[in-house]
Amino acid sequence: MFYSSYIEISRSALAHNIAFLKAQLKPGVRFSSVIKGNAYGHGIEEFGQLAYTCGVDHFSVFSADEAYRLQQVLPHTATILIMGYIDDEELNWAITHNIEFYVFSLDRLEQAGKAARALQKPARIHLDLETGMNRIGLNTDDLERAAEIILKQPDAFEVVGVSTHYAGAESSENDDRVKAQLQRYHMAVRMLQQKGLTIRTLHTACSAAVMAYPETHLDMVRVGIMQYGFWPSPEIYQRYMGISTDRSDPLRRLINWKSQVMSLKVVPSGEFIGYGKSFQASTEMLIAAIPVGYAWGFSRSLSNQGQVLIRSHRAPVVGIVNMNVLMVDVTGIPDVSLKDEVVLLGKQGSEHITVASFAELSTQLNYELLTRLPLNIPRIIID
Numbered sequence: 550m551f552y553s554s555y556i557e558i559s560r561s562a563l564a565h566n567i568a569f570l571k572a573q574l575k576p577g578v579r580f581s582s583v584i585k586g587n588a589y590g591h592g593i594e595e596f597g598q599l600a601y602t603c604g605v606d607h608f609s610v611f612s613a614d615e616a617y618r619l620q621q622v623l624p625h626t627a628t629i630l631i632m633g634y635i636d637d638e639e640l641n642w643a644i645t646h647n648i649e650f651y652v653f654s655l656d657r658l659e660q661a662g663k664a665a666r667a668l669q670k671p672a673r674i675h676l677d678l679e680t681g682m683n684r685i686g687l688n689t690d691d692l693e694r695a696a697e698i699i700l701k702q703p704d705a706f707e708v709v710g711v712s713t714h715y716a717g718a719e720s721s722e723n724d725d726r727v728k729a730q731l732q733r734y735h736m737a738v739r740m741l742q743q744k745g746l747t748i749r750t751l752h753t754a755c756s757a758a759v760m761a762y763p764e765t766h767l768d769m770v771r772v773g774i775m776q777y778g779f780w781p782s783p784e785i786y787q788r789y790m791g792i793s794t795d796r797s798d799p800l801r802r803l804i805n806w807k808s809q810v811m812s813l814k815v816v817p818s819g820e821f822i823g824y825g826k827s828f829q830a831s832t833e834m835l836i837a838a839i840p841v842g843y844a845w846g847f848s849r850s851l852s853n854q855g856q857v858l859i860r861s862h863r864a865p866v867v868g869i870v871n872m873n874v875l876m877v878d879v880t881g882i883p884d885v886s887l888k889d890e891v892v893l894l895g896k897q898g899s900e901h902i903t904v905a906s907f908a909e910l911s912t913q914l915n916y917e918l919l920t921r922l923p924l925n926i927p928r929i930i931i932d
């Protein structure tokens with residue numbers, strides 16, 4: 550394989566995180582692995598297969614193209630749920646392949662019913678409720694109408710679940726909003742049941758809700774960021790650490806992003822390094838070039854700010870991050886040589902570069918940085 554950097558994904562770290570997360574749930578609560586955004590940058594195919602071997606058999610994706618990629622690599626015993634976008638043509642494919650999907654508008658419900666009748670196979674749907682986020686979701690009036698449509702065509706629909714999503718469970722600032730959402734959700738579910746609908750799976754919780762609001766777990770939880778070893782917010786992390794007797798972070802990062810030293814150069818004192826004049830050598834410096842740049846997701850905003858690891862030492866980025874190359878100062882690091890391993894994210898020796906520190910520097914959240922790791926960097930599974 551040819552590549553200038555690669556991403557290692559750790560199987561044991563994932564198994565560890567899943568065990569920790571499942572331990573937060575009552576027995577019988579189902580665990581759905583959220584793998585939208587190319588599995589938060591980890592790679593849908595690689596991560597999906599790995600999670601399956603770790604005992605996960607329910608996956609939530611955003612769109613039909615993600616569901617398709619996942620379905621190609623997973624056995625039929627895995628359940629795939631589309632939480633977001635699916636167009637009318639994709640509905641036929643989803644119904645045919647037992648792919649479940651959210652219904653958040655009457656229009657989608659009608660289209661799904663039509664497709665199901667034509668295929669003579671029920672559409673496996675989750676009614677997604679508007680409870681206060683005001684993004685997508687059926688409001689109360691639509692919901693009553695939805696129940697009538699479903700009850701009129703019992704062969705066209707299988708109502709697998711009823712869902713909603715919280716508008717900010719990661720911060721106690723939103724506490725009243727989250728609690729009101731849960732209350733509205735329960736009222737709507739009761740209404741559906743009174744109308745005669747049977748609902749198997751009630752689900753509302755994302756990672757933050759799993760940790761902060763146990764009452765939201767219900768029949769299934771949809772966990773994204775935490776299975777990858779990241780906390781949804783510093784607040785959720787601190788809260789957990791406050792109630793835990795163990796002093797160490799219970800989550801482990803799966804990702805190590807690695808490259809190697811491509812060129813070494815001695816730069817005399819007083820010279821500028823890279824494009825422009827943003828960095829001037831104040832002494833003679835040894836500069837290593839790394840074949841990774843913003844085209845690979847290493848943000849330009851880390852120019853003169855970011856760090857990488859070489860020979861278990863931190864090496865600061867000097868100058869502007871280029872499209873395909875960045876330069877680091879290795880003056881003080883003994884024995885640096887061509888082809889030395891460079892860690893852009895993750896561990897080397899006792900040092901590590903976390904996405905969080907990376908993100909603080911470039912003022913981005915973990916979620917955003919991870920999902921911007923490009924598709925075409927190879928993902929390699931390690932233990």
Ligand SMILES: *Cc1c(COP(=O)(O)O)cnc(C)c1O
Pocket residue numbers: 583585632714754755756757771772773774775781
């Ligand atoms: C992304 C997402 C989740 C998972 O969120 P995390 O914070 O990553 O756990 C759950 N449900 C829905 C609808 C989502 O879009």
